[in-house]
Amino acid sequence: MRINSIYLATEGEGIWVGTVQIFVRFNGCGIGCNNCDSSYTWSFNEGLDMSLTEVLAEIHQVGHNGLIKRVSITGGDPLNCKNYDAAMSLAKSLKEKNYYLNIEASGDRVAKELFALVDFISMDYKTPSSGVNTPLSVITQMIDQFSGKFQVKSVIENLQDFEYVKNAYTEIKRGLRAINFSWVLTPSYNTNEAFPKERFESILNWNESCGGHFRVVGQQHKWVYGPKKTNV
Numbered sequence: 001m002r003i004n005s006i007y008l009a010t011e012g013e014g015i016w017v018g019t020v021q022i023f024v025r026f027n028g029c030g031i032g033c034n035n036c037d038s039s040y041t042w043s044f045n046e047g048l049d050m051s052l053t054e055v056l057a058e059i060h061q062v063g064h065n066g067l068i069k070r071v072s073i074t075g076g077d078p079l080n081c082k083n084y085d086a087a088m089s090l091a092k093s094l095k096e097k098n099y100y101l102n103i104e105a106s107g108d109r110v111a112k113e114l115f116a117l118v119d120f121i122s123m124d125y126k127t128p129s130s131g132v133n134t135p136l137s138v139i140t141q142m143i144d145q146f147s148g149k150f151q152v153k154s155v156i157e158n159l160q161d162f163e164y165v166k167n168a169y170t171e172i173k174r175g176l177r178a179i180n181f182s183w184v185l186t187p188s189y190n191t192n193e194a195f196p197k198e199r200f201e202s203i204l205n206w207n208e209s210c211g212g213h214f215r216v217v218g219q220q221h222k223w224v225y226g227p228k229k230t231n232v
């Protein structure tokens with residue numbers, strides 16, 4: 001397994017904000033979002049080359065010798081075809097050991113077998129500022145197949161991003177699907193800027209004005225540790 005880091009921290013974003021868990025961060029991502037805050041994980045050649053046994057032992061140790069039984073598999077992109085088999089083996093082993101598993105998914109596809117195995121999926125719906133497109137069909141597949149065990153997260157940089165997500169929401173409702181999941185808007189907080197209070201306020205106002213379809217949740221770990229700090 002090509003591992004960037006394994007560490008214990010408190011979830012800083014999305015609906016599980018404030019929850020203590022062990023992060024297993026894979027190296028390697030081929031997606032290349034403009035606003036990625038973990039570009040240090042992109043290389044498929046860097047990071048630690050660890051066996052499954054070594055990863056499991058590290059998770060046990062980092063989680064206070066098994067006291068913390070919650071793991072978030074993240075990246076990089078754990079669903080990239082170069083990481084997928086390793087992520088699958090890891091998920092199987094951790095479920096056998098009764099860990100609660102979250103997986104961070106980039107939004108480029110629905111990985112049915114792995115998603116069926118984990119307890120929760122955090123699915124990105126990319127916005128124009130990222131320079132990456134998420135097919136709307138990914139969200140509708142999640143509604144149809146994984147109802148009750150996923151959230152959608154969208155990073156919002158500006159009004160164009162917000163309008164884009166709002167249109168996607170409307171399009172899904174037009175398809176007669178119930179929005180029965182949390183769609184989280186994450187105000188962007190880039191590594192080269194101070195806390196973007198004005199952007200945050202604008203996004204709160206836009207959401208309140210449009211009917212409050214979304215949950216606006218900031219990145220708590222960046223307020224506490226600063227936007228450049230890793231492994232927090």
Ligand code: SF4
Pocket residue numbers: 029030031032033035036037038039041075076077106
């Ligand atoms: S998918 Fe995630 S890790 Fe990959 S470039 Fe986008 S934000 Fe970064």
